[in-house]
Amino acid sequence: MKNRKIADIFNEIADLLEIRNDNRFRIRAYRRAAQNVEGMAGNIEDLPEEELIKVPGIGKDLAAKIIEYVSTGKMAAHEELKKDIPQIVLTLETIPGLGPRTAMLLYDKLHIKSIEELEKLAAEHKLAGLPGIKAKTEENILKGIAMLKRGMERQPLGRVLPLAQDIVEQFTKKTRIKKIDIAGSIRRWKDTVKDIDILAMSDDPEAAMQAFISLPHVRDVLMHGPTRSSVILTEGLQVDLRIVGPESYGAALAYFTGSKEHNVRLREMAVKKGLSINEYGIFRVRDNKKLGGENEEDAYRILGLQYVPPEMREDRGEIEAAMEGRLPQLVALEDIRGDLHVHSKWSDGSHTFEQLVEAARNHGYGYFALTDHTQSLGVAHGLTVERLMDQKKEIDALNKKIKNFRILHGTEVDIKSDGSLDLPDDALGMLDIVVASIHSGFRQTREQITSRIVAAMKNPFVSIIAHPTGRLLGEREAYEVDMDAVLKAARQTGTAIEINAHPLRLDLSDAYVKRAKEMGVPVAISTDVHVTAQFNFMNYGVSIARRGWLEKKDVLNTLEVDQLLKRLKPFGRKQA
Secondary structure, rough: OOHHHHHHHHHHHHHHHHHHOHHHHHHHHHHHHHHHOOOOOOOHHHHHHHHOOOOOOOOHHHHHHHHHHHHOOOHHHHHHHHHHHOHHHHHHOOOOOOOHHHHHHHHHHOOOHHHHHHHHHHOOOOOEEEEOOOOOHHHHHHHHHHHHHHHHHHHHHHHHHHHHHHHHHHHHHOOOOOEEEHHHHHHHHEEOOEEEEEEEEEHHHHHHHOOOOOOOOOOEEEEEOOOOOEEEEOOOOOOEEEEOOOOHHHHHHHHHOOOOOHHHHHHHHHOOEEEEEEEEEEOOOOOOOEOHHHHOOHHHHHHOOOOOOOOHHHOOHHHHHHOOOOOEEEEEEEHHHHHEEEEEOOOOOOOOHHHHHHHHOOOOEEEEOOOOOEEEOOHHOOOOOOHHHHHHHHHHHHHHOOOOOOEEEEEEEEEEEOOOOOOOHHHHHOOEEEEEEEEOOOOOOOHHHHHHHHHHOOOOOOOEEEEOOOOOOOEEEEOOOOHHHHHHHHHHOOEEEEEOOOOOEEEHHHHHHHHHHHOOOOOEOOOOOHHHHHHHHHHHHHHHHHHHEEEHHHHHHOOOOHHHHHHHHHHHOOOO
16 A cells, blocks of 8 residues: 555645745656556555666656655655645645645635634635635635545545455465455445455454454554454554354355445345345244355345346345346456557656557457547647647557557547637547547536537547546546436437546446436446556446446447447437
8 A cells, every 4th residue: 555655645745846836847747656656556665676767757766765665654855845834734735626825825824723714714705805715716615625524434445445455465464264355335336435344254263353453554443353353544444354154154245245225125025025134144034044145146046136246236226127137237347348548658648659559458458549638738748730640640550560459549639618629620530539528617617517518529520528527536526517418418419428447536427327328328438547557447447337237238348449430430420
């Protein structure tokens, strides 16, 4: 988990430099390094210096800082920068939407001492009038504080899952475990997580529990028992470990996976059949005979249901579908044939075309769509028409050289504030694929945001709408958008909607994914790659698709490249 901690420090250094009005390229370098470190697949502390230097965005200077942190738990440069900035400023700038400069302004002008004091002043409209702060700003500050408080209760799956996996890895190294599973909302791939539930089987539960409470992650031990222990991690999350025997393992796994609503429905069905279900198994009430529990499928089978995959267990119609034998055959990671949202060094990505091809091939893909940003996104070094055409020449040449792989030339075109696109149609018409998305004007009204997206979908060259609600879990709320109107327009125009698989986006949400399926709107699952390790994020996107009941046929990038290109042909779509 040092990857995330180092990324957090680099981001905080960038914030501190921003407060000091430092060189913007230096600030950007730290933010890029943070992004690349957090996106790494392996543990950064395991890399020697010569390998660290090869990580995109990490040169000798930042590699030395990483090594320093791994060795000492601190970075001297970070500690030195913090000396000049009051701690409350660093606390305030953790509020989503409140930037470091605004945090410093509030401290300088009002000498704010706590988030609670800021919340009170904003609620009383005592901030408006300060430079750059209006009534709308006060409203956004209050929303940010509310979001921060929610984040203390639930954290993004993308941050909790790696932590849970690390705990399991460390735990199994310290003691002999016959079987182990992460349960709860993590196993259901819910986008945010309150705590971590782990289920295990061991011949020596006492030794296993002792190993668990002694893990380096543990800050406090809440409970230590022979078959159950609860701890608080240094990251603030609660982890519950339960040890069960083989005769009940399946029942316990189902019970502790949840959801509560799904489990209640199963118990209600059992009662009507003279049965009872709990974490120990499924029993016949009249004689308390145990009918099953060793396997997770037992309860479903005995109740006359199809087995319900964990991602679907939310009481959103899955019980009825399982009763009637019509559960969907959910899309799987191995069904994905390529990635349709990938960035290169030409904009804000970190790799060459060749490096991206190698990484994609290592994931078993036969293609990816190169979708660098367009010109108005200056911070991402977006492409002008001229640069886009130069890029096309290079991609065409490379496609002639590489065997059994295809780079689809596309772009992530910016949807501007008035709904127009950032590049002209004659340029977009030269591409294999066009992904359109919003990167500015997040605070426009619901009607404005919706009309922008609908206008983009009416363009005959736009194939996919990327990260449709703009949310960043734990950092930024979704913008106001009428997703029902967006999905209706998508159906009318044949435009696909993206599930952005980045763990801090997971955008589209599972509820709207299910709605898209019901409306017959095609979906693309893409990772928004900026670093090759982010190809590994595809499993997050597939799991959100599974939570939305998607099958292979519902997902564009389960198609082979020739079939995909036919589906994406610009003028093959019904116009709105």
